[in-house]
Amino acid sequence: MAENKKQFRTSIGGQALIEGIMMRGPKKQAIVVRTKDALVTKVEDNKLLKDKYPIVGFVFIRGAVNFISTMAIGVRALMFSAEHMPDDELGEDEKPSRFESWVEKRFGSAALEKVLVTFAVIVGVALSVGLFMLLPTFLAGFVSRFIESTILMNLIEGALRIIIFLIYMWLATRLKEMKRVWAYHGAEHKAIYCYEKGLPLTVENVRAQSTLHPRCGTSFLFIVMLVSILVFSFTSWENLLIRIVLRLLLLPVVVAVSYEIIKLAGRRDNLLTRIISAPGKALQRLTTQEPDDEMIEVAIEALKLVIPEGEGEDKW
Numbered sequence: 001m002a003e004n005k006k007q008f009r010t011s012i013g014g015q016a017l018i019e020g021i022m023m024r025g026p027k028k029q030a031i032v033v034r035t036k037d038a039l040v041t042k043v044e045d046n047k048l049l050k051d052k053y054p055i056v057g058f059v060f061i062r063g064a065v066n067f068i069s070t071m072a073i074g075v076r077a078l079m080f081s082a083e084h085m086p087d088d089e090l091g092e093d094e095k096p097s098r099f100e101s102w103v104e105k106r107f108g109s110a111a112l113e114k115v116l117v118t119f120a121v122i123v124g125v126a127l128s129v130g131l132f133m134l135l136p137t138f139l140a141g142f143v144s145r146f147i148e149s150t151i152l153m154n155l156i157e158g159a160l161r162i163i164i165f166l167i168y169m170w171l172a173t174r175l176k177e178m179k180r181v182w183a184y185h186g187a188e189h190k191a192i193y194c195y196e197k198g199l200p201l202t203v204e205n206v207r208a209q210s211t212l213h214p215r216c217g218t219s220f221l222f223i224v225m226l227v228s229i230l231v232f233s234f235t236s237w238e239n240l241l242i243r244i245v246l247r248l249l250l251l252p253v254v255v256a257v258s259y260e261i262i263k264l265a266g267r268r269d270n271l272l273t274r275i276i277s278a279p280g281k282a283l284q285r286l287t288t289q290e291p292d293d294e295m296i297e298v299a300i301e302a303l304k305l306v307i308p309e310g311e312g313e314d315k316w
Contacts, residue, residue: 013215014192014302015074016185019084021299022077023188025306031077032302033084034294040084043305063259064252068121070217075120131168133228133247136160137240144237153237158229165225166283169218173286184298186211187291189284191299195307201300203293211288212281214273215266219280223258226279231257 014023020033024046031042049065050057056065140157147153172178193209194201213219231254235246262280265273291299 014188014299015070015077015217016181016188019180019184020081021184021188021302022074023299023302023306024073025308027308028306029073030302030305031080032298032305033081034298035084039298039301041301041305042080046306059260060253060256063256066259067255068125071121071124072117075117075124079116129248129251132161132165132225133251134244136164137243137247141237141240141243150237151233154229154233154235157232158225161228162225165221169283169286179289180295182287182289183291184295186288187295187299188302189213189216189288190291190296191303195303201304203296203300206296206300207293211290212284214277214281215262216280216284216287218284218287219265219277220258220262222280222283223261223276224254227258227261228254 014021019035020031020040022031023029027046029044029046033040048057049069050062056062136157139160140153143156144153147156173182187206189211190206190209191201192213194206197209199205231250232247235243235250237243261276265276267273
């Protein structure tokens with residue numbers, strides 16, 4: 001096993017929740033939430049869209065599809081996590097809205113969940129696109145009249161995009177409520193590292209691992225920022241409306257290319273992939289923290305629930 005450590009990469013990934021972790025494996029996905037009394041688990045078959053529609057699994061198509069799919073799964077996991085939070089944290093007087101009550105009464109709880117997840121994903125995508133893609137384009141437009149070079153303008157826009165992203169991430173770390181999420185994030189990475197190295201999944205072994213992982217969503221978002229500079233450099237600055245439309249049309253291309261890059265970085269361990277992973281890992285110092293042993297136990301349990309039984313079924 002020691003000889004294969006660098007070549008051994010799995011398709012298992014995770015996501016930190018408010019008081020738990022969601023893990024996805026090749027065949028199953030699991031949510032584990034820590035309550036006051038015990039660990040609450042939920043295990044489901046990992047239904048991949050590419051199994052039903054093979055075309056979405058093609059290179060440069062799968063990236064955008066997986067991005068949306070991951071957001072939807074994350075929202076559902078957060079909803080499950082919130083359901084098991086103590087009542088004193090949620091608020092005893094919290095009641096569903098009239099719209100929620102109407103949808104649940106007319107179409108059932110399953111339909112209500114789909115509506116809420118769809119709405120959350122749409123809002124999340126809209127805010128992300130608006131804040132990190134369109135706002136930098138709009139701000140850069142104020143200096144476009146003074147600069148004739150399209151290359152320089154795209155570099156300015158890219159710099160603004162990265163600055164806004166870094167400020168956003170830094171502000172998120174200042175929120176007291178997010179500190180435990182970052183710690184669970186660190187526990188998730190540690191557990192995956194431990195498994196990838198072929199070590200027994202014990203608290204001691206997991207604790208010794210790094211909180212920084214090349215396949216992290218934080219790294220993916222930062223790669224998106226960098227790739228957008230290159231892709232958007234092929235567009236002009238003649239008209240603000242045209243620029244915005246072109247950004248929106250090219251966004252799936254940016255996401256698709258970024259996905260393939262981070263997939264490559266997670267699959268190989270060499271000088272090139274380490275260089276690719278370095279900026280994202282540096283940024284993870286903001287979005288991960290050292291977890292306590294109880295958080296590590298949650299990560300271990302979530303990971304164990306998605307490990308496939310067949311040898312080699314967990315590889316890329």
